[in-house]
Amino acid sequence: MKVVSQYNALPAMDGDGVNIRRVADFTRTKFDPFLMLDEIKSDDKQDFIGGFPPHPHRGIETFTYIRKGGFEHRDQLGNVKAIRASDVQWMSTGSGVVHSEMPLADANDGLHGFQIWLNMPAKDKMRPAIYRDSSDTHNPEITNSLGATLRALAGDWQFADMDTHISAPVQGLAGQGMVADLMLAANAQAQLDLSHRQYAGLYLYQGSISSTQQDTQAHFQQGQYLIVDSQGLLSLQAGDDGAGLLVFAGDPIREKIVHMGPFVMNSQAEIEQAIADYQQGRFGEIVRSC
Incomplete structure (x- = not known):
């Protein structure tokens, strides 16, 4: 496995005082088509109890994955869903979404989850929003013979x-x-072939891994994000404590972007229009509790 570059997730805060760790790039777009990864991981409610009150998006896709605990999602499209452990949620926000994500009242054992942002190509940024989740089905798994x-x-x-x-x-x-x-279990091994995509990345959320690079053994730890050569075979081995990784692949969009808060567009004028549209209520109103 050839590691092109590596980054450390940095502490940050978002929503109503939610403590997160973040890897992001909105300037050079080196993760293209991905823009950002936020990880929430805490057993202390004070780190996440404020959640993410109603806020807008335009021009991006948000992808949420929960490993522990959960959120209740509400949006102006009429979706009200509990996203729990092992669930994912995807919103292709297009021309505009207003949503909230608040911790579930029965999630008393902490929270571990991720929100990933993807850029949308210019041709799709103003199309109607799309919402999907896996709460009524499941995300399939396969296990190899090496753990x-x-x-x-x-x-x-x-x-x-x-x-x-x-x-x-x-x-x-x-x-x-x-x-x-x-x-990956302790000392488990895995090989992935992502050569059908131009971009590949790994985020190590638990444990440690090693991989041979140019005849030397490289070691990586929890909290590191690796951009890897998608055209080479990804061969990974966990350390004695096992490992957990998010694996990303895609094809770069390669378009100039302008970013401001929850909006990612292709020009400053489009950003200003997004702000004006939201302020004038053109995104609609979020579903309220009965």
């Missing part, structure tokens, strides 16, 4: 040395985006 389990979250996946394919319920992300959760 690795692969859970498909978006797109189609398989281990490089197995014929079995699995398809996630959520398909059609911008930039042919794909997301999977790779869970």
